[in-house]
Amino acid sequence: MKRYIRFSVLLYCTLLLNTVLWWFRTQEENTSQTLTLDINKLKNPASTLRVTVANSRTDTKSLGHKPFRGIQWHWKNSLKDTYMLKLNNSEEICGKTFIGYNKDFAKLENVVIDPSKGKGRRGGENISEVLNQKERDEYFVLEPGYFQVVQCKKHVNFNFTSRSHLNSWHDAVGTGAMPRYGEVIPGWTIAVMRYEYVNLYHTMTDFYNTFLVAKVFNITQGHMTILWIDGHPWGGLDTTWETLFGKVLRVGDIKKPCLFEHMIWGIMGYHSPLTRHAAYSAPYLEEFRKYFLISHGITKTRSLNCRRLKITVIWRRDYLAHPRKPSGLVTRKIKNEDEFLEKIKSTFVGHDVRGVQIDLYNMTEQLEMIVDTDILVGMHGAGLTHVLFLPKHAGVVELCPSYWSSANKHFVTFARWRKIPHLLWNNKDRKREIMRHSTIVDVDAVTNLIVKMNATICSESLKQTHKRHNIA
Incomplete structure (x- = not known):
């Protein structure tokens, strides 16, 4: 009888130990997630890449996202437009993992932002809290590896328009080993660095540029995240971004490495087609007008x-x-x-x-x-x-x-x-x-x-x- 009791206690302890070890292994897997990519779909930039993350959270509420309540927009057919034809002037790097377009913008697949390699203010403060703040304090300084392109093993080499901040973003791209990350931002993200963020004219160039790249990739309202890579305080035009496009995220809110499925580096505001005053026309200007008005409920x-x-x-x-x-x-x-x-x-x-x-x-x-x-x-x-x-x-x-x-x-x-x-x-x-x-x-x-x-x-x-x- 005593031998039977000793055996039962030993069996119980063994089961308890295995349960504890299993729990620790599960927690470790949660913090070191694995990424499985369908390589065949990487060859088709128009397809939606399936990303499977073991035990990862894809809920973005912790990053300040709000549900989009705007009017859904359906893009007009624009295949014959000269602006779209110019986009044939593109360069593909690492099997379309990085594609630069016309030296104006780029599309990246599965890129991790590592906030430890960037320095800057969160932004969003009341102006009264930051009076006389220097302008340079409202921009982020990015180190190599801030943008980590998961599926690329070689150096990304692409030249953007002269004096564009996209050149410094390019210099902050890292390749090779995949970093650990926590949050996953699914779908499309359009990254923007704003300059004169409270000036209607200059902000309109950013609105228009974002409209253009969304149209290029046929991204509808409510299916994109706007990522501000700047640290400006709150401005009166901030809410218009949400009305026009949906979710807005400040890069300063990213505290741990975060993976973005499809990221677009938007056109610099100063290089917008709206600033080319000698041009005969601006692409899709009337469509942009209608988009802007309908987004605000004006028909x-x-x-x-x-x-x-x-x-x-x-x-x-x-x-x-x-x-x-x-x-x-x-x-x-x-x-x-x-x-x-x-x-x-x-x-x-x-x-x-x-x-x-x-x-x-x-x-x-x-x-x-x-x-x-x-x-x-x-x-x-x-x-x-x-x-x-x-x-x-x-x-x-x-x-x-x-x-x-x-x-x-x-x-x-x-x-x-x-x-x-x-x-x-x-x-x-x-x-x-x-x-x-x-x-x-x-x-x-x-x-x-x-x-x-x-x-x-x-x-x-x-x-x-x-x-x-x-x-x-």
Whole structure:
């Protein structure tokens, strides 16, 4: 009997020991995950790569992701477009693991970001917390191995456009041994480094670039992650990224190595097609306009009523936008706002005339005002970026102070691309300039330009009406 009891105790202890050893082995496997790749699918960049991770978590909530609630977008067929044809100028490295396109952007398959090899601020702070912060503190310094391309064993060698930050990203690519990682970001990720992140014009180039690369790879809204590789504090345009594309992740939130299934290095903002003012056109500009408006729930189209025009004047006023200008002081303001607005109203009796500081409104409210505008008036500045969203029948009157060169073609180019009439008033009287901050506008001269614009858009509308009747 005693021998039987001793045997039973020994058997129990053996089973208990095996259970403990099995538990420790399981935990070790959880921290050193294994990656299984279907190599055949690597040969087809359009296919979805199946990634099997043993005991890994693919839940991205811990990285700040939010569910996308926007309107699903369906891309138009664009196979014959010249912009898409330019993408044939690509270079494949490591069996399409790294593909560089036209020196402007790149696609990487199964890349691990190792945060220990990058230094920078998380970002997202309130501006008041980082006043006078140096701009260089808002950008990450990346060391080799920050981007680890899992399936590539040789050196990645590709040259991007001169002065693009993508060259420094390229220098931070590591190959060879696969690092351990925790989180997995499935699907598509578009990596962006923002520069003038609170300026509507410059941020619009980032929006547009992201739209372009999403279109290139046929990525629909809600099926991509935007990765900000910068450490900027919070800005008023941050939420627009989520509205347009879906999930947004700050690279500063990545605390442990993280694997991204399909990563795109987006086009640098300063190298956007929107900045090529000499170009005949910008690809898919009207589709981008529609995409932008629909993403904000705006689908109505205003019809021109020349008996009751809607004239919107944009005011430039001081406001705190980023840490390096704590005074909030802006230039190119209109000194005699009240006089100017009253002159327009007295000239256009019975019409709707309004003056707005448009940056005080959220993006949806801004767009609602713009799509309901027939003539847009304003000093040269980021607010005139809204020329992109005006109705097709609309016109724009742009004002420039004497110290600002009319050679800045940002908004006259947007108008030309959209076939919207544009008129310019350039102050020639330096006595009208107040300490280079405000301009006393010649209300008679500018109002005459608005009257001329009225005649232009209404006569064009009349021509189009007659043309339709003749065709009918």
